[in-house]
Amino acid sequence: MRGIDLHTHSNCSDGTYSVKELIDYAHEKNLAAIALTDHDTVIGLDEAIGYTGKKYSDIEFIPGIEFSTVNEGKDVHVVGLYIDHHNKEFKRRLQAFADSRRERNEKMCRKLTEEAGLPISYDELLEAFPNAVITRAHYAKLMLDKGYVNSRQEVFDKYIGDHCKYYVPRENITPEDAIELILLAGGVPILAHPILYHMSDEKLEALVVRLINAGLKGIEAIYSTYEPAEERQIRNLAQKYDLLISGGSDFHGANKQKIDLGVGFGKMFIPEDILTDIKNARAN
Template sequence: MNDRIDLHTHSTVSDGTYAPAELVRYAKEKGLRAIALTDHDSIDGIDEALAVGREVGVEVIPGVELSTDFSEGAMHLLGLFIDRTAPSFLQRLAVFQAARRERNPKIIKKLQEMGFKITEEEVTAAAGGGQAGRPHFARVLMEKGYVHSITEAFEKYIGDGGPAYVKKSQPSPEECIALIHEAKGVAVLAHPNTLRLPDDKLNGLFERLVNAGLDGIEVYYSTHTPEETVRYERLAAEWNLAKTGGSDFHGKHKPQIDLGVGKGTLRVPSSLLETLRRRKERRPP
């Protein structure tokens, strides 16, 4: 039996380029035992993914990725094993999605003021019916020849702090953890390398997050260095957090990252999944 899994993936429902069904079939092709579908602020692809997972023999873990208000860097939280029918959870996701939609015209305006001929309709078309976000802006900029790559679009224009960047309203980390728990999910700190915090500040942050109910940390990730992986393994042990791992696969939007293997060396063992299940089972109903 294949022992590899990937607990951080995206589909066309948010900013990936594989439809949920295509993503699951690709996971089967790659020999993965299980994947978590963790689209940004959306669970709309989960039913499709679950159906195909049953068909091809790949376990699909219902998930979501939430962005939090964190001034020092970028803090995202994954919700794994979520109940996608929880009313309060669905209501809050709708609010988050509205914030994304409200930001898009502001980004368009900034880009147009910089001289780029780009329209909201073009960005919406690039999203293919899914939730339009910054990777879709980047794709349109690339297709029009303004940049040579999606990475360049982020680095020069639409990335955090860039001239066309627009900050959207985001909930606190504590709010996100509580929301995930309301949906009976397991709350995991995603790609901690984007926190951009030195060691002397990490302990204070982890105390805050653990007190709020954080369940796990994404130790194994496509862009973690070996030193960072060791660092996060240590933090998981110190704070009694479950270890998780994932590629953060987006398809063509992140062409250097492949499903299940990241940049080629990522290996996430299925044993981590059982630890996460136990975390979920210990939570009060």
């Protein structure tokens, strides 16, 4: 049985591989399927669909997205698989989300320029990273290139980390909002990497129950950073609430250097047979 990867990023958000490089690498890794799940954008999906279809008949490409949402003041991510990214209402609402993200970035640039004395503009970010959804990883790269800092980590520690003076929170989109959008696009909503939220078992289970009521279909039980006990915990949670099992490396290329496509830190394996149930969930 071949492996798959249902959580990856390209340079259309905060990954470093182009869409074509990512698909080529999936073929090199002998993956049976790959989902592109860039943060809050579907910019790369048409290129990926066309390129995969033309070049690799042995790879299934799955159009996806990863929504960055806020739950009780903390980040919670929701992946959508098999989305119809051309759905008109989905596109309209995604654009509204993108507009609020742009306003937030413009404000953060002003704070860095006027308050921190580090001149940086939103136009400069767009020029440096064309066709990408601008994230804090892009700020870090540009600020390092401009000689403002000695490392990317310094950007987050001193300037735009969650609790730093120059950080501007994004407009809140809730996990329920993301689930609604994914369902609107005919996709399958998956709770991404739940272990990373560092919730108590009780809080995590309460979140899962709440999101099931909103239409959640699955959960990432296989993920790069999970220890065996953590994977068992999420699998048990999935079984308890009849959730689909999903999995992904969260591959970002050079931005997460130790995480490799399809295998995470080296031992992760996501079997292709989990796709059958995920595909069937699209019709429900």
